[in-house]
Amino acid sequence: MEKGLVLKSTGSHYRVRLDDGRVVECVPRGKLRLNEIKTTNPITVGDWVSLELNSNGVGLITAIQERKNYIIRKATNLSREAHIIAANIDQALLVVTITQPETQLAFIDRYLVTAEAYRIPTVIVFNKIDLVDSTIQPVLDSYISIYEPIGYKCLKVSAKTGQNLDLLKQILQGRVSLLSGNSGVGKSTLINLIEPGLNLKTAEISNAHLKGRHTTTFSEIFELSFGGFIIDTPGIKSFGLVDIEKDELYHFFPEIFKLSDKCKYYNCTHIHEPGCAVIEAVDKGEIAPSRYLSYLSIYDDENEKYRPKLK
Template identity: 55%
Template sequence: MTGTVYKSTGSWYTVKSSQGDFIECRMKGKFRIKGIKSTNPIAVGDIVDYELEETSDTVTGTIHKIHERKNYIVRKSVNLSHQMHIIASNIDTVFLLVTINNPPTTPNFIDRFLVTAEAYGIETVLVFNKIDTFDDPTLDEQLYLQHIYENIGYKCLRVSAKESKGIDKLKEMMIGKVSMFSGHSGVGKSTLVNALEPTLHLKTKTISEASKQGQHTTTFAEMYDLSFDARIIDTPGIKGFGIVDMEKEEISGYFPEFFKLKEQCKFNNCLHKDEPNCAIKKALKKDEIAWSRYNSYLKILEGDDENYRTDSYDEDRKASDETRK
C-alpha cells in the first residue's frame, strides 16, 4: 500500500492512505538513503509504501520503502553537526514567517533559509506577520526588508493573523499546493494556520516578555488538509539555521543577485572577498546589492554556524555596517 506521511514523532509515522485512511506506522529496520546523512530518514511529505499489521485490538503499518522525493528542505542537526535534519519533503511552496521584534527575525537567518531553499529547488515566499503590532520605526524596518527581497525577486506578503489581514491573498497562493510554514518560535505559524482554518484549533502561546522569544507549541512537523483544496505542513520553531553540504564555490550561486553578476568577475572561482575585479564587490559599492545580504554571504562562507542567530535585527545591521567600512 502507498500513502503520504502526515506526521513524524521520530519513532511513529502517521500515514494517509490513497483511500483517505490514517494509519500509524513504524519503519522496517533502518533506511539508508543514498547521499543523505540524516537524523530522520522519513519526513513529513514523504510518499511511502507500507504493509498493514493487524493485532487483536488495532491496525498498524510497517514502512518498507520511501519513494523518490521531488525536493526536501534541510537544516544542520542540532546535536550532530555533520548530519542534517530533513524538515519536510515534496513541498510546492515554503512560507517563511518573519517578525521584526516580536520575536526578532534577523536578515542573517532569512538569508540562510533562502540559500538552503534555493539549493533544494523550493520556492520561498516571505510572510511578514504581526503587522498589526507595528509602530512607525518597526514599519520602516519591515518595509526596508521587503524592498530588499522584492528587488531580488522574492515574493513578499504582509499579514496579520490576529486581524485576518492578508489571509485571503495567502490562501490564493496555497490552493492546489503543499505548503510549509517555517520560522522562529513565536512568529505565529500555528496562529496563522488557525486563521486559515479555524476548525483546526492548533495550540498557541504568547511571547515571553523576559526574552522576547517564542515558546515552542509545535513539537513535531505535521501536515493538515485544508478546506480550500490545500495542504499545509506546520513545523516546530527553528532557533538557528546551520548550512550543510555546500562547497564554498557554490554558495554565491544561491544568492540570485550574485548569480546574475558572477560571470562578470575576473576569476571563475571568485569568492567575492579579496579578489580583484569582482563584479559583486563593485555592485556592493554602488549599493546595487544589499550589505545585509553580503554580510550573510560572508558568514555562510566562513562557516559561522556558532553564531548564526543574533539577538536582534540591529546587530545584523551593525555587522553589515562594519563589513561596509
C-alpha cells in the same frame, strides 16, 4: 502493498494517510535503509512511502518513494547529523516578524540559501503588521526593499486584524506549502485562522525576553479545505546549512549569481579578487550590505565545514 503520505513523524512512529483516505500508525522495517544520508529522521513529513499492514492494522514502512525535493538543516544537538524538515514541497512560506520577536536578517538569508539550493520557491510572510508603528515601519520597509528586488514575494499579514489573510489563502491554494520561522512569529495562529477546524496549539510571547515558545513539537502536514496541504514545523532558532560547497554558495544568492558572469575571473570568490562585479555592486549600493555580509559569514563559517554528501 499499500502506498501512503507521511502526515506526521515523531521520530520512531509515523502517521500515514493511505490512498483510500485511511490514516494508520506506522513503524519502519527494521532493516530498512533509505539512503546514505546521516540524518536524525530518514523518513519525513511529506514523504510517499510503501507499506504493509499487519493483522492489527499497524503499518510497516518498507520503502520510501523518490523525493522531488526536500529541505534540510543541521540537527540541533550539535552532532554531525542533519535533520530533514519536510519533503516534496511546492513552496516554502517563511514567516518573519519585525518585533515580538525580531527575526534576524542572517536567519532569513540562511533559510533562503537552503531553499534555493533545493529549488524550493519561497514567499516571505511578514506577520504581526498590527504591531508596526511609525518607529518600526522603516525597519519593515528596509526588509522588504532587500528581498522584493531580488525576486522574493513579500506579503504583509496580521493574524490579529486579518489583514491580507485572503491573499495568503490564495498563495496556499492547491499547493504543498511548508511554513517555517522562529518560535513566536505566529505560524500556528495563522494556520488556525486559515483552517479553523485544526485548533493547533498556540502560546503567548514571553514578556521577559520577547521570544516565542515552542508550541509545535513535530512537523505535521494538514489538508486544507480549500485545496492543498500545509506543513507546520517547530520553531527554528537557527539554521545550519548542509551540503553547500563554498565554490557553489554564490549560486544561491540570486543577485550575486546574476552578476557573477561579469567578474574578471571565472573562478571569482566575490570576496577579494580585482575586477569582481559583485564587490563593485556592493560598493555602489546595488547589492544590500546585509546580503553580502550573510554571504561572507556563510562562506567563512567554520561550523559549515561538515557537509554530508546527499543523494
